[in-house]
Amino acid sequence: MGRMGTGGGGGGRSYSAAPNDYRLLEEVGYGASATVYRAIYLPFNEVVAVKCLDLDRCNSNLDDIRREAQTMSLIDHPNVIRAYCSFVVDRNLWVVMPFMAEGSCLHLMKIAYPDGFEESAIGSILKETLKALEYLHEHGHIHRDVKAGNILLDSNGVVKLADFGVSACMFDKGDRQRSRNTFVGTPCWMAPEVLQPGSGYDFKADIWSFGITALELAHGHAPFSKYPPMKVLLMTIQNAPPGLDYDRDKKFSKSFKEMVAMCLVKDQTKRPTAEKLLKHSFFKTAKPPELSVKKLFADLPPLWNRVKALQLKDAAQLALKKMPSAEQEAISQSEYQRGVSAWNFDIEDLKAQASLVHDDDEMQEMREDDESTKQVVNSKNTSYSRFSLGKAVSTNEVIYSEQTSGDVFPPAECSSNKEKTPERDILESDYQGKVELEKNASRTELPPSHPEKDPVLAKIKTSAGNSRQTQSGPLMPGIVLNHSKSERGRSSERGENENQPLAERPMREVRRAPSFSGPLMLPNRASANSLSAPIKSSGGFRDSLDDKSKANLVQIKGRFSVTSENVDLVKDIPLCTVPRRSAQDSPLKKSASVCGDWIVDSKQMPIGQQPKEICNGSQNEKFPSLPRSSENNGIVSTFSIFWLTFNSAESTASDRERSLLMKISELQARLVKLKDSKI
Numbered sequence: 001m002g003r004m005g006t007g008g009g010g011g012g013r014s015y016s017a018a019p020n021d022y023r024l025l026e027e028v029g030y031g032a033s034a035t036v037y038r039a040i041y042l043p044f045n046e047v048v049a050v051k052c053l054d055l056d057r058c059n060s061n062l063d064d065i066r067r068e069a070q071t072m073s074l075i076d077h078p079n080v081i082r083a084y085c086s087f088v089v090d091r092n093l094w095v096v097m098p099f100m101a102e103g104s105c106l107h108l109m110k111i112a113y114p115d116g117f118e119e120s121a122i123g124s125i126l127k128e129t130l131k132a133l134e135y136l137h138e139h140g141h142i143h144r145d146v147k148a149g150n151i152l153l154d155s156n157g158v159v160k161l162a163d164f165g166v167s168a169c170m171f172d173k174g175d176r177q178r179s180r181n182t183f184v185g186t187p188c189w190m191a192p193e194v195l196q197p198g199s200g201y202d203f204k205a206d207i208w209s210f211g212i213t214a215l216e217l218a219h220g221h222a223p224f225s226k227y228p229p230m231k232v233l234l235m236t237i238q239n240a241p242p243g244l245d246y247d248r249d250k251k252f253s254k255s256f257k258e259m260v261a262m263c264l265v266k267d268q269t270k271r272p273t274a275e276k277l278l279k280h281s282f283f284k285t286a287k288p289p290e291l292s293v294k295k296l297f298a299d300l301p302p303l304w305n306r307v308k309a310l311q312l313k314d315a316a317q318l319a320l321k322k323m324p325s326a327e328q329e330a331i332s333q334s335e336y337q338r339g340v341s342a343w344n345f346d347i348e349d350l351k352a353q354a355s356l357v358h359d360d361d362e363m364q365e366m367r368e369d370d371e372s373t374k375q376v377v378n379s380k381n382t383s384y385s386r387f388s389l390g391k392a393v394s395t396n397e398v399i400y401s402e403q404t405s406g407d408v409f410p411p412a413e414c415s416s417n418k419e420k421t422p423e424r425d426i427l428e429s430d431y432q433g434k435v436e437l438e439k440n441a442s443r444t445e446l447p448p449s450h451p452e453k454d455p456v457l458a459k460i461k462t463s464a465g466n467s468r469q470t471q472s473g474p475l476m477p478g479i480v481l482n483h484s485k486s487e488r489g490r491s492s493e494r495g496e497n498e499n500q501p502l503a504e505r506p507m508r509e510v511r512r513a514p515s516f517s518g519p520l521m522l523p524n525r526a527s528a529n530s531l532s533a534p535i536k537s538s539g540g541f542r543d544s545l546d547d548k549s550k551a552n553l554v555q556i557k558g559r560f561s562v563t564s565e566n567v568d569l570v571k572d573i574p575l576c577t578v579p580r581r582s583a584q585d586s587p588l589k590k591s592a593s594v595c596g597d598w599i600v601d602s603k604q605m606p607i608g609q610q611p612k613e614i615c616n617g618s619q620n621e622k623f624p625s626l627p628r629s630s631e632n633n634g635i636v637s638t639f640s641i642f643w644l645t646f647n648s649a650e651s652t653a654s655d656r657e658r659s660l661l662m663k664i665s666e667l668q669a670r671l672v673k674l675k676d677s678k679i
């Protein structure tokens with residue numbers, strides 16, 4: 001065990017760096033490199049949260065980790081989560097902080113408000129978040145990962161901004177300063193200037209992310225979230241900024257729309273500072289959070305049961321995908337779509353790869369893309385909620401075969417589903433009897449589960465069992481770490497976690513697929529917000545692909561690889577356990593269906609409306625204009641390669657085949673359209 005030298009305390013009290021002083025209880029959240037537990041600090045008999053950062057899974061070097069812990073311990077603002085103390089236990093860094101009993105806004109939306117919150121709650125949440133940003137910016141910090149998943153709520157409605165995993169200091173010099181020129185954050189929330197190589201950015205990048213977060217809270221998802229990362233990058237750079245639509249978002253006030261528009265200005269110099277934004281009329285009228293936020297979770301089960309339900313749902317998804325291993329599953333876009341942090345691209349590498357691609361090829365792909373896009377956009381009334389792979393369509397066009405809405409569990413099945421899903425079991429038992437699970441109870445006994453009797457769990461377990469691989473995490477200088485397996489270390493430190501219900505173990509196994517670190521990184525942080533499998537670097541991953549996955553491989557270029565199967569990963573399992581609420585519909589409706597967080601059904605988002613959301617405003621009413629090769633700087637070319645050129649080096653399809661396949665997909669789209677128009 002070692003010490004990190006950060007400490008302090010809540011309310012002047014000191015928290016010890018002795019792991020035995022903490023009793024870890026339920027898991028309440030996780031990211032790719034961290035798992036967060038509700039815990040009791042025994043000397044004070046106080047509930048706290050302990051974030052266990054697995055140093056093996058951390059992409060960052062020890063300095064970064066130390067910086068996060070240090071930043072957190074120096075924080076002194078009611079809207080920013082602070083660390084009471086942090087210390088190293090085995091191969092984990094434990095960060096002790098206040099427990100936020102209602103978890104993140106993202107979790108809350110996923111579980112009960114799939115269409116977003118009502119305006120009064122949004123106003124309060126955003127105002128508190130903005131106060132946090134004002135404080136951080138004043139003290140020279142750029143948060144760099146502002147999003148609903150990092151806005152935490154406690155049961156009194158208190159709002160705190162969390163996760164300094166990728167924050168940067170504006171006063172940094174040298175290497176640290178250069179890190180501000182790196183490409184860090186979560187794609188959908190990232191400001192255009194953050195995506196531009198070498199241009200540098202400052203705290204105004206947080207204001208952009210704040211604007212995106214406002215849209216996320218309003219709609220239940222960030223703009224562009226259903227597109228693959230490279231598409232998002234292109235759209236962010238090229239399109240008019242997203243915003244609240246005057247037609248579609250009628251329920252929202254003019255001042256809210258204006259405020260969002262002020263944040264989402266591409267020219268960072270024209271964005272307001274947090275301080276200035278706080279003076280906007282939208283925030284002047286915002287209610288105190290105890291009035292507007294607290295009621296959001298009045299009738300929901302405890303956080304850990306919500307988290308468990310979401311985990312089960314994600315794990316079941318993984319199992320049902322019949323992927324050869326959890327690792328292969330892990331390249332999923334779904335991860336990214338739900339908000340993966342710390343995308344860390346090597347711009348030079350991307351540029352180098354871009355330079356290897358001929359403009360002609362690129363332009364050809366762009367034209368194909370454009371045509372296909374039109375097909376998709378024109379398929380009015382077609383419910384396309386996810387990247388469902390039309391089997392008759394070449395893997396090269398996976399992204400465009402979105403017209404099919406098959407494979408999605410229909411809402412009816414959700415609400416009337418007589419069969420119990422594992423997550424339903426958990427929440428039902430919790431809901432009905434509130435079981436013994438009392439918030440802040442010192443120990444929680446969960447009902448035992450029997451994976452052997454549960455095909456889903458059994459499957460997960462098997463797949464997880466097969467999936468473990470050697471990890472190649474970064475070396476952590478300056479710290480002596482016990483070389484025992486981190487999992488073992490964790491268990492022994494935790495002691496009682498050995499007794500954890502079996503049902504929890506497979507889930508953890510699934511998530512804990514190794515993080516392949518190395519120079520070329522696919523985001524390897526499974527988001528705390530995503531509750532899904534971790535993503536792996538294609539660098540380390542590439543060699544480990546078995547034949548099947550190679551056959552499915554659409555592209556491997558540099559750090560990214562896209563498989564035909566992972567494109568279609570977002571088929572959701574119905575989560576029929578917790579009543580969902582719409583913004584207008586605040587009382588719980590137990591019969592409400594919950595069918596996946598990212599399902600955008602035709603009612604929610606008709607195809608015809610989509611371009612408005614994407615382009616919003618006068619600048620760019622049609623689908624993303626594609627880069628002209630003459631305008632391409634390295635990065636745009638590179639993104640074009642990934643997004644537009646879905647013909648991998650490995651692909652065997654000739655141009656002729658491709659164009660035939662394109663035709664097939666066009667015909668399919670027309671057929672769907674015709675069918676729809678007849679109905």
Ligand SMILES: Nc1ncnc2c1ncn2[C@@H]1O[C@H](COP(=O)(O)OP(=O)(O)OP(=O)(O)O)[C@@H](O)[C@H]1O
Nearest residue numbers: 029030031034036049098099100104163341527528
């Ligand atoms: N103090 C807390 N109290 C309650 N829940 C928390 C707390 N801190 C974090 N969580 C939950 O755990 C999740 C993961 O935490 P955090 O975001 O810090 O981890 P991470 O590995 O940095 O994740 P990410 O991939 O989003 O960066 C959060 O989204 C939240 O749901």
